Amino acid sequence: MKIATFNINGIKARMNALTDWLDDANPDVAILQEIKSQDEGFPREALEDKGYNVETHGQKGFNGVAILSKLPLEDVTRGLPGAAGAGREGVDDEEARYIEATVVGDVAIRICGLYLPNGNPAPGPKYDYKLRWMDRLYTRAQELMAAEMPALMAGDYNIIPQPEDAARPADWTDDALFRPESRAAFRKIVNLGFTEAFRSCETGDGHYSFWDYQAGAWEKNNGIRIDHFLLTPQCADLLNNCWIESAVRGRERPSDHVPVWVDLAA
DNA sequence: ATGCCCTAGCACCTAGGA
Numbered sequence: 001m002k003i004a005t006f007n008i009n010g011i012k013a014r015m016n017a018l019t020d021w022l023d024d025a026n027p028d029v030a031i032l033q034e035i036k037s038q039d040e041g042f043p044r045e046a047l048e049d050k051g052y053n054v055e056t057h058g059q060k061g062f063n064g065v066a067i068l069s070k071l072p073l074e075d076v077t078r079g080l081p082g083a084a085g086a087g088r089e090g091v092d093d094e095e096a097r098y099i100e101a102t103v104v105g106d107v108a109i110r111i112c113g114l115y116l117p118n119g120n121p122a123p124g125p126k127y128d129y130k131l132r133w134m135d136r137l138y139t140r141a142q143e144l145m146a147a148e149m150p151a152l153m154a155g156d157y158n159i160i161p162q163p164e165d166a167a168r169p170a171d172w173t174d175d176a177l178f179r180p181e182s183r184a185a186f187r188k189i190v191n192l193g194f195t196e197a198f199r200s201c202e203t204g205d206g207h208y209s210f211w212d213y214q215a216g217a218w219e220k221n222n223g224i225r226i227d228h229f230l231l232t233p234q235c236a237d238l239l240n241n242c243w244i245e246s247a248v249r250g251r252e253r254p255s256d257h258v259p260v261w262v263d264l265a266a
Numbered sequence: 267a268t269g270c271c272c273t274a275g276c277a278c279c280t281a282g283g284a
Binding site: 009010012013014034036037060061062118119120158172175176177210212213214215216217224226256 | 281
């Protein structure tokens with residue numbers, strides 16, 4: 001089973017690029033971020049016509065996540081549990097950044113699609129929100145680990161895990177994507193026992209999943225690796241390969257992110 | 267030191283992105 005995560009940066013601007021990619025790459029499951037659309041505005045029927053089951057968690061204008069799957073999707077949940085409560089109910093839930101579903105094939109696999117807050121400028125309230133969100137993700141990750149089932153958390157983490165994951169790490173020193181607290185929060189989740197799929201298959205620098213639109217970043221290969229797959233041990237047992245489809249960044253009207261893939265023996 | 271560029275929206279500027 002081939003599963004890709006892809007921050008498409010707006011479904012309205014990217015529908016042609018998305019359908020071209022689906023036709024060409026034929027993922028069994030596509031985990032999408034930044035659909036920038038409400039659920040009712042998402043082109044569900046056109047994707048269903050391509051053979052995909054479609055589940056979305058959108059909002060107007062920004063954010064928004066979705067899962068497309070050729071196999072049935074069950075037990076869909078929307079939103080990351082644990083939003084700020086105590087009279088401030090739902091404060092952290094106004095942003096549509098998280099969706100889960102179980103893909104039912106030979107093996108049932110729990111798929112968690114996430115769009116982690118950017119957090120800039122840091123420090124500040126947006127950075128505080130990012131770190132709180134990562135705390136909540138840690139709690140959900142603990143539950144997934146305790147379930148001892150094949151599960152993966154995939155998406156745009158907005159985290160550069162290590163210096164070799166940026167072409168110019170010095171440019172990111174004080175950025176919310178690379179600050180020590182951000183990287184530590186990511187490691188805290190990984191260290192529960194998750195496999196970071198890409199790094200279990202590939203070492204070294206020069207592997208990126210995002211290139212800014214500005215200043216010719218793609219042409220200079222000035223990228224960062226911020227889109228990740230974390231696998232529970234039961235899911236890591238199924239891992240055949242993980243790779244980044246960087247060529248997509250060179251297509252017509254591309255997203256600033258590219259698809260990251262896992263191939264699972266399932 | 268700043269902006270470069272792109273998307274969406276009660277749209278011809280602004281907010282947000284990373």
